[in-house]
Amino acid sequence: MAISSHGLAKIQGSEANALLKWKASFDNQSKALLSSWNISNKPCNWVGITCDDESKSIYEVNLANIGVKDRIGVMSNLNTLDLSLNNLSGSIPNSVGNLSKLSHLDLSSNYFTGIIPSEITQLVGLYVLLIGRNNDLSGSLPQEI
DSSP states (O other), X not given: OOOOHHHHHHHHHHHHHHHHHHHHTSOHHHHHHTTTOSTTSOGGGSTTEEEOTTTOSEEEEEOXXXXXXXXXXXXXXXXXXXXXXSOOEEOOOXXXXXXXXXXXXXXXXXXXXXXXXXXXXXXXXXXXXXOOSSOEEESOOXXXX
């Protein structure tokens, strides 16, 4: 796979913008832990971010125990999302279905309630789903998973 430098900058720029918008919703303590998340650094050098070696797009976001809020922009190449131990509450957002290349989703040790959204079935490559420990989810997993 070949990506031009212009295409690479476009991918990194849109993914970085999504993450920076998300970071803006964090409390001050969480923002301080993610001080590397700024326009002066390449997203691949940010704390908790892993990029694909070949495409340089964001491959993994690991913010376990950082204290983040439950909003995330669409990052089409994201493979792993670990938001465990963040005291997230409410329902699992339907927008999780937009993370089309996700294979590993860890939402464990939070305070999610309600049912698992049917949009999670859009994650056709999902291999690992961790939703236990302190979550109070009801119903059953969608059969398509």
